[in-house]
Structures are given as C-alpha cells and as structure tokens.
Amino acid sequence: MGVASGIGHFFESIVEMIQGIFVTIFHIFEGAISAVLHFFQLALDTVFGLFKGFAHAVENTLGFAVRKSSSSPPAFLPSSVLLYVLAYPRHGDVIADLVQLDNFFILGTLAAVVFGYLLLSQRHGTTPASRTIKN
Secondary structure: OOHHHHHHHHHHHHHHHHHHHHHHHHHHHHHHHHHHHHHHHHHHHHHHHHHHHHHHHHHHHHHHHOOOOOOOOOOOOOOOHHHHHHHHHHHHHHHHHHHHHOOOHHHHHHHHHHHHHHHHHHHHHOOOHHHHHOO
C-alpha cells in the first residue's frame, strides 16, 4: 500500500501543479482585464468629475451673484434711494430687492480686471501663444 499511495500522491501533486499554473495564468489575465477596466473607469470618472465641477462652479457663481445681502440696504445706494426706502417701506422692499444684487459688482469688477490684463498683455506682446487671436 505504501508504493501505490506514493504513486497516487505523486500524480495528485502533478495535477495540483498543473492546476496551480492554470489558476496563476487565469489570475494574471483577470488582473490585466481588471486594470484595463479600472483605467477606463478612471477616465470616465475624470470626465464626469470635470463636468460636475464645472456645473458646481457655475451654480456657486450664480448663487453668489444673486445672493441677497443683509436686511439693511447696501452702502453703494445713493442717499435719495435710501430716503425713499425709509419713507415708503412697502415700495422700498421692491427697490431694496432689486438693488441687493451687489455681488454682481464684485464679479463684474473681477471680470473687468481679468479682461483688462488680457488686453494689456496682448498690447505689450507678452501673451502666450495659446491666448493670441489668430487671423
């Protein structure tokens, strides 16, 4: 029984080695396919993330621009409008709602500074090639 069981264990170990080789090859291909799929998932997630980030930036910019300031009228109002708001509170609410979009001035000033810098850099010829106007 010793020789027969030894031969049986020998062939069993050869089958296990062949099975291990095939399992190793299978895991290599499985890992390669998984890596390729994860790469494409990363690429798609990056593109969707860029669109999502752009949408959030637009949403937050518009939310900042349209956000109403505190209940007191903004400091940039002329005194005649302030007196009108104080004298006629019912009509003053409408006017105060219209003029409380003061964050547009902040965004407009920022846009004007950026646009002015672009024009100045084009005039001086220091604009990178990516921003020049090509005819």
